[in-house]
Structure formats: structure tokens, C-alpha cells
Amino acid sequence: MEPIVAIADLSKAYRNNRGVRNITLELRRGDVYGLLGPNGAGKTTLLKLMTGLIRPDSGSIALFGRSIGESFESAMNKVGCMIESADFYEYTNAVDYLKLVARFYPNLRREAIMQTLEQVGLSPYAHEKIKFFSTGMKQKLALAAAVLPDPELVLLDEPTNGLDIEGIVLFREMVRRLSSERGITFLISSHMIHELEQLCNRIGIVFGGELVQEGEVADLLRDGSTLEQFYIRQLARSKEAISDGQLTSGNPQ
Numbered sequence: 062m063e064p065i066v067a068i069a070d071l072s073k074a075y076r077n078n079r080g081v082r083n084i085t086l087e088l089r090r091g092d093v094y095g096l097l098g099p100n101g102a103g104k105t106t107l108l109k110l111m112t113g114l115i116r117p118d119s120g121s122i123a124l125f126g127r128s129i130g131e132s133f134e135s136a137m138n139k140v141g142c143m144i145e146s147a148d149f150y151e152y153t154n155a156v157d158y159l160k161l162v163a164r165f166y167p168n169l170r171r172e173a174i175m176q177t178l179e180q181v182g183l184s185p186y187a188h189e190k191i192k193f194f195s196t197g198m199k200q201k202l203a204l205a206a207a208v209l210p211d212p213e214l215v216l217l218d219e220p221t222n223g224l225d226i227e228g229i230v231l232f233r234e235m236v237r238r239l240s241s242e243r244g245i246t247f248l249i250s251s252h253m254i255h256e257l258e259q260l261c262n263r264i265g266i267v268f269g270g271e272l273v274q275e276g277e278v279a280d281l282l283r284d285g286s287t288l289e290q291f292y293i294r295q296l297a298r299s300k301e302a303i304s305d306g307q308l309t310s311g312n313p314q
């Protein structure tokens with residue numbers, strides 16, 4: 062089966078020489094893939110590259126078999142994303158904001174907006190101006206916008222940042238439901254390691270701009286470690302590899 066995401070040898074260096082290097086990664090349909098890594102490791106950069114927000118120096122990215130360099134629109138057609146904090150038209154309300162998003166998707170069902178607001182726990186505030194939303198409420202709205210168009214692939218950067226406990230539980234339930242009922246593929250970058258352990262079937266660890274470890278969670282944790290223990294061990298190994306000169310960290314960690 063053709064991978065939903067196929068990234069090959071992807072590199073991007075910012076002017077300060079940080080970024081990502083030689084990333085090769087495939088996601089299969091139905092994967093819930095967790096991207097872990099310390100601050101500044103390169104996770105957001107990878108997601109920005111995948112959505113065409115920045116261009117790679119080298120390497121390739123194909124979504125649904127379409128190169129985002131060559132056929133951007135058809136590659137992005139079935140993708141929902143939430144990358145860094147969303148900018149809203151603060152004077153609109155939540156429903157009107159989602160209506161704006163919906164204009165790009167002519168086939169969207171009319172009920173989808175209220176249903177999605179319900180799913181993220183925002184329906185009581187549907188007609189309230191975004192200007193008066195808290196950080197977590199804005200995060201929920203950004204999440205609603207990402208899943209509204211019924212995408213087949215959803216890319217989420219720190220989706221639970223600023224969410225309250227109920228919001229985190231709703232988020233987890235939403236990902237599980239969309240994944241099991243509709244087979245939606247997720248790539249989720251997060252520092253919430255316990256969340257990722259519960260949600261993901263596969264994880265990748267980015268360190269110093271490189272994907273230093275990745276695989277099925279069940280295989281990686283076969284020795285009974287928690288994902289947190291595994292992650293901390295892997296970071297220590299990567300740091301050692303840098304001091305031994307086996308790994309050259311592009312990004313300071």
C-alpha cells in the first residue's frame with residue numbers, strides 16, 4: 062500500500078545553520094505517529110516543510126503519492142493541520158471563523174461546523190468573539206479548523222498546549238475516534254509524552270535536527286519501559302553520540 066506520507070532525505074538549514082537534516086520517514090494509513098524531541102530539535106520545522114510553509118534545501122515530501130513541490134494543491138487536498146499558534150480574525154466568533162475555513166471546502170456538510178465545535182468542547186462559546194477566548198479555547202478552535210474539512214491526514218504541532226484537563230481528554234477521544242472510525246492518519250508533535258504513549262502506534266524522536274530513532278511503540282517498549290524512560294535513554298545516547306563525534310548536532314540541545 063502506498064504510504065500516506067513519504068519523506069526522503071529531507072534537509073533544511075536556516076541561516077543560522079539550524080533546522081533539520083536527512084530526515085526519512087513514512088506514515089501508513091491509520092498511523093497515529095508521535096513526534097518527540099527536545100525544544101529546538103526540529104519538529105515544527107519538519108511540519109512546516111510538510112505543509113509547504115517553508116521550502117526544503119534538498120530531499121522530497123510526498124503526501125498521498127503527490128509531491129508537495131510539484132503538485133502542492135492536490136497533495137494538500139486531504140490534509141488538515143495546526144502548526145504553531147493560529148492567527149485568528151479576533152473580531153469574528155467561533156462559528157463565523159469556521160465558516161470562513163469552510164469556504165475552501167465546498168463539499169462540507171452544513172452540520173459539520175456545529176458538530177466539530179461540539180467535539181472540541183466549544184459549542185457553548187460558538188457565538189462568542191474569539192477576542193475573548195482564552196489560550197486553550199483558541200487552541201481548541203484551531204484544532205476544530207484542522208479536522209473540520211474531514212481530512213485523511215492531520216498534522217498537529219503541540220495540540221494540547223494550553224488545554225485544560227477536560228480539553229486534553231476530549232482531544233484524546235477525538236483522535237481515537239477519528240483514527241478508528243475513519244482511519245485518519247495523524248502526525249502529532251508534542252512534549253506530552255504520556256499523551257503520546259496512550260495515543261500513538263508509532264513514534265519518532267528528533268534530536269539536533271535528525272530523526273535519531275523511530276518505530277512501533279510496541280516494539281520500542283518491548284522491555285517493559287515506559288515511553289518516558291525510553292525517550293530519556295535515547296536522548297542520553299544521542300548526547301553521547303555527539304560528544305563521541307558520531308552525531309553532529311545542527312541544533313543546540
Ligand SMILES: Nc1ncnc2c1ncn2[C@@H]1O[C@H](COP(=O)(O)OP(=O)(O)OP(=O)(O)O)[C@@H](O)[C@H]1O
Binds near residue numbers: 076
Ligand atoms: N525562522 C528561523 N530562523 C532561524 N532559525 C530557526 C527558525 N525557526 C526555527 N529555527 C531554529 O531551528 C531549530 C529547530 O526549531 P523548531 O522550531 O523546528 O524546533 P522544535 O523541535 O519545534 O522546538 P519546540 O519543541 O521548542 O517547539 C531551532 O534551533 C530553532 O532555533
